[in-house]
Amino acid sequence: MGQRSFQEMVEEQKRGMPPVVKGDLIGKTVMVTGANSGIGYExxxxxxAMNPTRLIIVCRSIEKAQDSINKIEAETGYKNxxxxxxxxxxxxSISELQVNALGPALHAILLLPLISKTANRHSVVPRIVVVSSEMIFFANIESDAIDATNTLETLSSQEYCTQEIxxxxxTLSKILNIMLVHKLAALLPNTTVPVALNPGYCLSDLRRKASGEEAKRYKQMEDEFAYTSEEGSRQIVFAAIGGKDEELRGAFTSYSKVCEISDWMLSEEGKKAEDKTWTEMLELFRKLDDRVPQIIDEYLKI
Ligand SMILES: NC(=O)c1ccc[n+]([C@@H]2O[C@H](COP(=O)([O-])OP(=O)(O)OC[C@H]3O[C@@H](n4cnc5c(N)ncnc54)[C@H](OP(=O)(O)O)[C@@H]3O)[C@@H](O)[C@H]2O)c1
Structure with a gap:
């Protein structure tokens, strides 16, 4: 189903989260960003607990990462x-769009040489897992912004950053997360599996800055149907090691299944937005980081 109502989302949420997928990660490297809090930590x-040869705990600072490692070690006994x-x-310049959408995209692109080397040298199929959200069914990128000369710049402009917008x-940043996964799947060889996922509505620090009516609404939703961060984290594990590579490549997963994205994302306008924002993002990254032009030429056959 390419569309979802709020009520359908709530009903699905109340049906419960599938159990965590388990596997043997000996010989494998796992890198988790945002690994000090919420669903990343879980x-x-x-x-x-699946004993990877390397587990890289990525946080905003080494101190935060080390604190998280100490807790993980105490709770699981894992020492590597x-x-x-x-x-x-x-x-x-910083906005929520950039932290949520552009930051992870640049991070993924900078990792492509290592991911490709790993795939070739060890005959494995690495996965790039991006945490999106079910909220993608509830908003679109505005037509005016898509038709503007530069969509990303327009979305970052004062006019498009009013409180209401x-x-x-x-949600827009979560749509861009899925568009990133689509583009990586289209441009990378099938020895790499990019996947986007919905973790469900979970208790975490995500909404800690909310105030007033918004905070009240979040609290009500949390009391009524939120998952714990551990339950939400099961969907990250599923996207990382569950399912079949050929089914998950470029997919959006939810409740441990591949799920159709929104009608708008599948529409001509949605596809136009995907192509345009991808091109603009690569142009931005080329200017931001000297390593990017070569990575684009070598790994992303545009
Ligand atoms: N919770 C939900 O209901 C829900 C639903 C759908 C999708 N998601 C997605 O799940 C992901 C994890 O969220 P969460 O719910 O676990 O929230 P959380 O508890 O707030 O965790 C967010 C993590 O991201 C890190 N982070 C934030 N800004 C960063 C930055 N600029 N650079 C590097 N790291 C940064 C945080 O580090 P600090 O602790 O240092 O701030 C923290 O480790 C997010 O992408 C969120 O959008 C969550």
């Missing part, structure tokens, strides 16, 4: 986790 714990620092908002900005 996913890291699930991976630790390594800390790494990454600040996803270190662009020149910013209410949908989180």
């Amino acid at each position: 996913a890291a714990k699930h991976f630790a 986790a390594e800390p790494m620092a990454l600040e996803l908002s270190s662009f020149r 910013m209410k949908d900005r989180y």
Whole structure:
């Protein structure tokens, strides 16, 4: 189903989260970003329990990563986790769109040489897992922004960052997450599997800055049907090690199944937005990071 109502989302949420997929990760490397909090931390714990040869805990600072590693070790007994620092908002100007959508995209692109080397050298099929959201069914990128000379710049302009418009900005960033996965799947060889996922509505620190009516609404939803972060993290584990490579490649997963994306994303306008924002994003990254032009030429056959 390419569309979903809020009520359908709630009913699905109340049916419960499928159990975590388990596997043997000996010989494998897992890198988890945002691994100090919420569903990232819980996913890291699930991976630790499967004994990967390397588990890289990526947080905003080495200190945060080391704290998380200490907790993971205490709770699972796993001792091989390594800390790494990454600040996803270190662009020149910062908005939620950039942290959620552009940061992870640049991170994924910078990892492509390593991912490709790993796939070729060890005959494995690495996965790139991007946490999107079911909220993608509830907003679109505005037609005016798509038709503007530069969509990403337009979305970052003052005119498009009013309080009212910013209410949908989180959702837009989650749409861009899926578009990233589509493009990577289209351009990378099938020895790499990019996947986007919906973790469900979960208790975590995500909504900690909300206030007033918005905070009240979130609290009500949390009381009524939220999953724990551990339950939500099962969907990260599923996208990383569950299902079949050929089915998950370029897919959006939800409740441990491949799920159709929104009608708008599948429409001509949605596809236009996907092509346009991808081209603009690569242009931006080319200017931001010296390594990007070569990676694009070598790994992303445009
Ligand atoms: N919870 C939900 O209901 C839900 C639903 C759908 C999708 N998601 C998605 O799930 C992902 C994880 O969210 P969560 O619910 O687990 O929230 P969370 O508890 O707030 O965790 C977010 C993580 O991202 C890190 N992070 C935030 N900004 C960053 C930046 N600029 N650079 C590097 N790391 C940064 C945070 O680090 P700090 O602790 O240092 O801030 C934290 O580790 C997000 O992409 C979210 O959109 C969540």
